[in-house]
Amino acid sequence: MHTPISRRTVLAASGGLAAGVAVGPTALSTAAAADPASTNGYIDVQLVNITDLHGYLQPPADNDGGIITGAGGVKLQVGGVGYLATHLKRIREGHANSILCSSGDNFSGWPYYVDSQNNEPTIEVLNALGLRFSSVGNHELDKGTDFLFQHMQDGHRYPYDEPFVDFVDSTGRRFHGADWKYYTGNVVYRDGNRLIAPAYNIEYVDAGHGRRIPVGFIHLTVEGCVEGPGFNCSYQPTLATTDLIAAANRSAAALQRRGVRALVVVMHQGGYAGPDFNSGTNPTGPAFDLAAVADPDIAAIVTGHWHCRFNMMVPGPDGVPRPVTEAGCYGQVITEVGLKLDPTTGRFVRELTTATNHAVTRDVPADPQVQDIADYWSAASDRLAATRIARQTGDLVRTPNDDGESTFGNFVADFIVWDARQDGPRATAEFGFLPVLPPKGRSALAGDLRYAKGTGAGDDDGVICYGEAWKSYGFDSPIVTVTMTGDAFHRGLEQQWQTQADGTVQYAPVAVSQQVRYVYDVTKPVGQRVDPATVTIDGQPLDLGRSYRVATNAYTVLAYDGYPAFTEYTDAVRHSLDHEGFIRYLRLRTVVTPPALGRARSATTQHAPSYTPPPQPGPHARPEPPASAPPTEPRLAARPGYRGVDHGVVWTECACPTGQHHDQPGMARVGRPIPAAWSSQSWPPRPVGSVTSAACVAAASARRYPAGSAAASASGGRSPVTPSARNASRCRTSASPGTSNESQATWAVRSVEPSGTGGTCRPCR
Numbered sequence: 099m100h101t102p103i104s105r106r107t108v109l110a111a112s113g114g115l116a117a118g119v120a121v122g123p124t125a126l127s128t129a130a131a132a133d134p135a136s137t138n139g140y141i142d143v144q145l146v147n148i149t150d151l152h153g154y155l156q157p158p159a160d161n162d163g164g165i166i167t168g169a170g171g172v173k174l175q176v177g178g179v180g181y182l183a184t185h186l187k188r189i190r191e192g193h194a195n196s197i198l199c200s201s202g203d204n205f206s207g208w209p210y211y212v213d214s215q216n217n218e219p220t221i222e223v224l225n226a227l228g229l230r231f232s233s234v235g236n237h238e239l240d241k242g243t244d245f246l247f248q249h250m251q252d253g254h255r256y257p258y259d260e261p262f263v264d265f266v267d268s269t270g271r272r273f274h275g276a277d278w279k280y281y282t283g284n285v286v287y288r289d290g291n292r293l294i295a296p297a298y299n300i301e302y303v304d305a306g307h308g309r310r311i312p313v314g315f316i317h318l319t320v321e322g323c324v325e326g327p328g329f330n331c332s333y334q335p336t337l338a339t340t341d342l343i344a345a346a347n348r349s350a351a352a353l354q355r356r357g358v359r360a361l362v363v364v365m366h367q368g369g370y371a372g373p374d375f376n377s378g379t380n381p382t383g384p385a386f387d388l389a390a391v392a393d394p395d396i397a398a399i400v401t402g403h404w405h406c407r408f409n410m411m412v413p414g415p416d417g418v419p420r421p422v423t424e425a426g427c428y429g430q431v432i433t434e435v436g437l438k439l440d441p442t443t444g445r446f447v448r449e450l451t452t453a454t455n456h457a458v459t460r461d462v463p464a465d466p467q468v469q470d471i472a473d474y475w476s477a478a479s480d481r482l483a484a485t486r487i488a489r490q491t492g493d494l495v496r497t498p499n500d501d502g503e504s505t506f507g508n509f510v511a512d513f514i515v516w517d518a519r520q521d522g523p524r525a526t527a528e529f530g531f532l533p534v535l536p537p538k539g540r541s542a543l544a545g546d547l548r549y550a551k552g553t554g555a556g557d558d559d560g561v562i563c564y565g566e567a568w569k570s571y572g573f574d575s576p577i578v579t580v581t582m583t584g585d586a587f588h589r590g591l592e593q594q595w596q597t598q599a600d601g602t603v604q605y606a607p608v609a610v611s612q613q614v615r616y617v618y619d620v621t622k623p624v625g626q627r628v629d630p631a632t633v634t635i636d637g638q639p640l641d642l643g644r645s646y647r648v649a650t651n652a653y654t655v656l657a658y659d660g661y662p663a664f665t666e667y668t669d670a671v672r673h674s675l676d677h678e679g680f681i682r683y684l685r686l687r688t689v690v691t692p693p694a695l696g697r698a699r700s701a702t703t704q705h706a707p708s709y710t711p712p713p714q715p716g717p718h719a720r721p722e723p724p725a726s727a728p729p730t731e732p733r734l735a736a737r738p739g740y741r742g743v744d745h746g747v748v749w750t751e752c753a754c755p756t757g758q759h760h761d762q763p764g765m766a767r768v769g770r771p772i773p774a775a776w777s778s779q780s781w782p783p784r785p786v787g788s789v790t791s792a793a794c795v796a797a798a799s800a801r802r803y804p805a806g807s808a809a810a811s812a813s814g815g816r817s818p819v820t821p822s823a824r825n826a827s828r829c830r831t832s833a834s835p836g837t838s839n840e841s842q843a844t845w846a847v848r849s850v851e852p853s854g855t856g857g858t859c860r861p862c863r
């Protein structure tokens with residue numbers, strides 16, 4: 099914990115008891131441990147884990163993750179970093195060997211107050227909480243590895259983030275990055291197959307009498323998160339993910355070769371095990387698959403990413419149970435794992451491991467120092483929202499003209515091309531487009547920018563403020579330039595009209611950039627309404643056989659919004675995150691003028707049907723997934739249009755008898771081959787993350803977790819997971835040093851902390 103430093107702006111201290119609805123177990127009790135060596139000769143090690151904070155510094159609203167369910171269905175009001183800090187202090191008090199870690203998705207926060215401020219406030223809070231290390235979550239990769247490691251972790255300047263290039267923290271000092279490091283063992287650069295971060299870290303615990311014993315922490319990141327379908331924000335074409343279990347066992351073997359026998363997995367991938375935050379039933383998900391087979395030296399598996407809460411004991415391949423836990427999201431829950439380290443063997447005594455999930459209730463005083471940081475940034479975001487960034491000469495609205503065009507649609511399509519063309523040698527975009535009212539999912543155009551003064555602070559006629567610009571366009575989807583054939587682009591234009599099951603035709607207009615003109619005829623059949631001969635790019639006829647470099651939001655090419663032809667792309671490169679680039683564009687333009695319409699024209703007197711831009715909640719008022727819902731609902735995944743869709747689970751194989759969810763986003767079946775990193779995962783059965791049918795879930799569960807209640811007694815009465823023989827044998831194969839699995843890979847990790855942009859690498863041993 100840092101020495102308290104007064105904020106630059108002293109805000110009302112918000113400590114003290116907060117009103118809440120907390121009932122039931124407050125779960126603050128922690129069995130006192132005798133540190134460093136307990137009476138039986140074992141060393142007590144306390145592992146404390148949080149996950150998926152997502153920048154929720156202030157208590158989340160009740161309908162936005164602020165309520166969790168406990169035993170017997172009791173509801174608890176939870177969250178807020180001030181309360182989190184108080185609970186952490188109480189839980190950790192008296193434990194000499196207490197280690198606080200996170201399973202990732204700490205930042206890329208969704209609340210406007212951190213999202214609009216580059217997420218640096220979240221790092222400042224986690225520094226104050228004393229975080230020791232974190233796994234890389236998918237959202238840590240939303241702006242790429244340079245941003246994550248060079249800027250957020252190491253505090254180097256990040257030159258692309260006006261006005262945050264030289265971010266100043268709440269104490270008035272320049273942002274210095276995290277006081278802790280990120281790790282992951284299964285995200286690699288495609289170029290060279292080198293890991294983006296060290297796969298594991300070693301912490302030394304005090305064994306008394308000057309002895310220190312190493313504990314190895316193995317880190318993993320959700321598979322598929324950088325490859326695209328199923329993930330939007332973290333789409334990183336230069337990266338790839340690899341198999342979780344192989345990576346876990348590879349790190350375990352590497353640590354064992356270094357003499358480290360006390361192992362823990364901290365992973366940004368999880369599962370679901372019922373609604374009670376501190377127990378579990380009917381476990382499902384990749385964390386449990388891993389738990390059933392991963393190296394027996396791993397004493398505990400703390401997970402994340404699913405935004406679920408559970409605490410279970412699951413037998414490993416040797417039949418001995420070990421904790422598999424997840425601590426929800428937004429600071430709802432703290433996981434405490436009590437480990438007994440045998441100083442003679444250097445191993446954890448797995449039979450003595452305990453785990454508790456503590457609810458971060460609000461019936462305790464908020465820690466004044468940490469709450470002060472959160473309040474400082476809330477106030478700063480209000481001031482930022484009121485900052486004037488540009489002027490406008492007229493309305494920029496989504497309301498269409500007779501031909502279906504809108505000033506705001508055209509404006510943003512032009513912005514996308516501008517942004518793509520700012521990117522040095524990667525600036526290859528010839529034109530661009532953006533769905534205005536897509537067939538499914540959501541539109542990136544969330545609001546209008548009207549000339550008339552709005553209700554926000556700082557606004558005036560003809561003035562665009564930071565806050566209104568941020569909320570009018572974007573949902574943290576990266577702008578990409580992709581290669582697309584003229585034929586695919588033409589078919590995408592045709593797909594603005596899609597015949598529905600009831601025979602009606604849905605109109606799903608697409609805004610095109612100023613380089614594009616075309617004529618449509620709604621009297622023609624669907625699929626033949628845009629004569630390719632009328633499509634021009636910079637005045638030249640569209641060449642159906644030629645490849646073009648085209649800019650758009652990643653969301654569209656990743657198949658979220660329902661234009662199949664637009665998903666036929668190759669050679670994607672990323673540019674800005676959408677609303678960050680948009681803010682930059684407006685600032686640089688200073689004065690913006692509504693663009694001319696007339697890029698799409700009707701060939702007849704019949705026009706495209708009019709449409710009303712849907713009233714949208716705005717990118718930062720998204721609905722919360724029913725994280726506690728049973729997996730028979732389209733939970734977390736397969737929710738196009740929902741911001742958290744990239745928490746969808748991307749599986750390569752369908753464990754569902756019907757195969758129905760292959761049609762859903764995230765199943766990697768939409769016009770593109772399965773990325774190589776996935777197709778190497780040949781082991782069925784895979785969990786069914788986006789299943790919508792109860793029968794499907796039941797079938798898959800029965801196959802993966804056959805009734806093996808003989809293990810129930812061994813697992814302390816908690817629900818067992820029986821590892822399949824197939825997975826167990828696979829585990830042995832990949833865990834054995836010198837097998838083909840081990841030797842084929844050309845793994846490398848940074849052996850020292852990166853300096854400059856490259857870092858120093860060496861083969862992983």
Ligand SMILES: [Zn+2]
Binds near residue numbers: 403404405427
């Ligand atoms: Zn998350």
Ligand SMILES: [Zn+2]
Binds near residue numbers: 366403404
């Ligand atoms: Zn995640």
